[in-house]
Amino acid sequence: VNLDLTKHLTPLGYHFAPDPSSQQVCTIGGNVGNNSGGPHCLAYGVTNAHILAIEDVLADGEIVTLGGLDAEPSGYDLRGVFIGGEGMLGITTKVAVRITPNPSSVRTLLLSFDTPRDAAATVSAVIAAGIVPAAMEVMDQGITIAVENYVNVGYPRDAGAVLLAEVDGLPDGVDIDAQRISDIGREHGATDVRQAASDEERMLLWKGRKTAFGAVAQIAPNYYLHDTVVPRSKLADTLEEVYRIADEHDLAVVNVFHAGDGNLHPLLLFNGQEPGIYDRVHAAGAKIVEASLAAGGVLS
Secondary structure (H helix, E strand, O other): OOOHHHHHHHHHOOOOOOOOOOOOOOOHHHHHHHOOOOHHHHHHOOHHEEEEEEEEEOOOOOEEEEEEEOOOOOOOOHHHHHHOOOOOOOOEEEEEOOOOEEOOEEEEEEEEEHHHHHHHHHHHHHHHHHOOOOOEEEEHHHHHHHHHHHHOOOOOOOOOEEEEEEEEHHHHHHHHHHEEEEHHHOOOOOOEEEOOOOHHHHHHHHHHHHHHHHHHOOOOEEEEEEEEEEEEHHHHHHHHHHHHHHOOOOOEOOOOOOOHEEEEEEEEOOOOOOOOHHHHHHHHHHHHHHHHHHOOEEEO
């Protein structure tokens, strides 16, 4: 399991950088099959960047090793082809991962906003300022309340959206970037900026974000999740279109997403026992996909 590997490595001064939201249950093999991302892939890259070699069993039973432990083999990057292949090219039986040194300093900020548009605009402005945080995640009010009911760590229930931003590296540089993000947030309407005061608080903030999908059960028994990427400059407009589409189909929607790289996760909420609900949900989902593509995005 992904998180088990990082827990094992942390006392040794290392971790496995890809950290999907399903980190507590997803496996390294599953990460390879899906070329998984995660909040901290904004700075560190997705799974493909952290796999040195894989052993695969091909369809005819041949066992091959792709990649290498010492240096990248010459020729085609067949290792990279297999990662994300979802088992279509073969079955991965062994994985050699690249481990990442733990940063010497980490700052985790929680910024509150009146609207998701303000939070999304802050994300675009941070990247435009030349800052690449380790992670930048946005949750709208509906999912923030559900998360706070679960983790009880102090997420603001009255905020229209929150931005969870993390910077890591050398202490002086981290302090500078954290202050710049705070300033940019306030310039874009942040009503409150809070910094995690301890590692325990930081881990709880991240636990809230990474259990957001499960917390949805407090709102509705079912959800339909989409996963698209749009240009960061189109984040705010696309979000508003997602809310409009949900209203048009008489559906509730909450948004929690990897804002730093424009990765949207709209969750359409519903009760599967309601007659005809699936037709409305699927129609709204199709419109959200179309809106993401129209914004210059792709399906992820």
